[in-house]
Amino acid sequence: MNWIAIRMLTGDRTKFYGLVFGIAFSTLLIAQQMTILVNLVQRGANAVYNEYSADVWVMDPVTRTPEVNFAMPETALDEVRSVPGVAWAVPHLRSAASVRSADGDLEGVAIVGVDDTTLIGLPHKMVYGTASVLAEPDAVIIDDVGAGRMFGVGVNPVGQRLEMNDQRAIIRGVVDATPTFTSQVFLYTRYSRALSYVPGTRNRLSFVLARAQDGVTPEVLAKRIADQTGWKTRTRDEFAYDGIMFVIANTGIPFNFGITVALGFIVGVAIVGLTFSLFIRDNIKQFGALKAIGVTNRKIAGMVATQAAIVGSIGYAFGILGSVVFIYWFEKIKPEFKGFYSPWQIPLICLIPVIIILAMTGWLALRSVMKTEPAEVFR
């Protein structure tokens, strides 16, 4: 009987395509919006993951994220270095600044001061140049997405001169970094040089990045540093999570994307529900005849479920494929989408609304079939 159900479904091409389109469109909308939401929110963690050699971030107790920080005195670095279990600890500065380009444009940038000696704090992969160019006078390294934004996509910015806080900066390299949530232009320089680029205040040390010795876990070290120094400490993953939660709590993004996801669901219900009802209405005489002949309600329910499952599977597959292709394509052509990916959990999560849509519309359709008296085929 399932074969008959499939033939009934696919025989009416217009409605079949309509049903598949409804599910595919709904899945695409939900999956694509959820993927963008997850990727955007995860950007709250990117500043932490761009520097992945530090196990523990040490900061002022009021600091919340890499961007929302409050500076500590320079002595904090020595305090951390004195804690047993610390393999190394380096200063790290993150601050906002305004930069003026050679042609007079003004741009808000983020200055990142990395350790003078080890260059810890600089993302590891370079697009142009090498990390060692930071040893040169006034040298800064710009992030690749920021370079595209300031100088145009595909333009090599090496050699460009900038002005920050009355100081000269020369771009000597381009680093491959995943954009952060704010999508600011990042300029990396040595810590000692960074101090001259940000306005002079008494305390300018944003973070101390520390690595645990072998045999000491980041969690143990973080607690030990906090206990001994009184500074706030977060392991890398904890601090990345803080960044994500900050975005969720302080922006309207989840709400806005949530609305679009809900719209996708409603559109799915509307299109699929309407088309499924039309399909069932067109076939109600046949279903009535089947019931009269002796096909049980259970088998009829199985037929409708088969139809829903087929429409759902095909539509869902197209929707997820469309979402993956969209993200993959945009990641390639739009710098703002750099680092976007399709988490494997999204298709699984999308299955839930698809199943709900099909269950709701299938149930409504089935109800009308069940309510059909077999005797009606004689009228």
Add this chain to the structure above:
Amino acid sequence: MIGAVDSKVAIRVRNVSRDFQAGQNTIRVLHDIDIDVQSGELTYLVGESGSGKTTLISIIAGILWPTIGEVHVFGQDIYALDDTELVKFRLANIGFIFQQYNLIPTIDAASNAAVPLMARGMKRSEAREIACDMLEKLNIADQAGKLPSTLSGGQQQRVAIARALVHGPRLVVCDEPTAALDARSGRRVMDLLREVAVAENRSVIIVTHDNRIFDLADRILTLDDGRITRDGTNLSQEG
């Protein structure tokens, strides 16, 4: 004939009445019907529109519960069965031919004819094979692979007959089988039905008001306002 008791009785209807609700009012469309139909008989139910013949055939076929009364089909009190048992009984014992054929438009003639067998759980290929044999008996084996929309009205009716007979039911009920056909095709279909469906251990009941085929009946029951008003065979001459 009414009230007779013998082993050849295929259908026994006793004191059957049926009410329908129309708003606040209850309308009785069948009044204390008592009939016996013999095996091997081709019986017509005739009457004006609204006389209750479709309601009666639905009750006899086990698809509409009577308000009161009993219906025995080949000895089985069908309304004593629960829903599932009744559905199974219909599938095993009753073949249906509908006025509008109600063929599934997206499957071919052989598959349409094979539906009752597939509903019993038979494999599609096997069911189609049996259905093709039945189509051959009805002289439309060459149309087996065609969709209903490509067949003429007479051919569709034959597919519907094949579907009604393919699983060897003991009772065949037909609703206006010739209404959509011209006189010649109608007679041909009725000849065919008599030839294939009417047998010693089978019974065929036809609802019709097509007086062109009255002469083919073994027995004609006339319904008027929900009551059997005439039981005979020579209605065409009388009417």
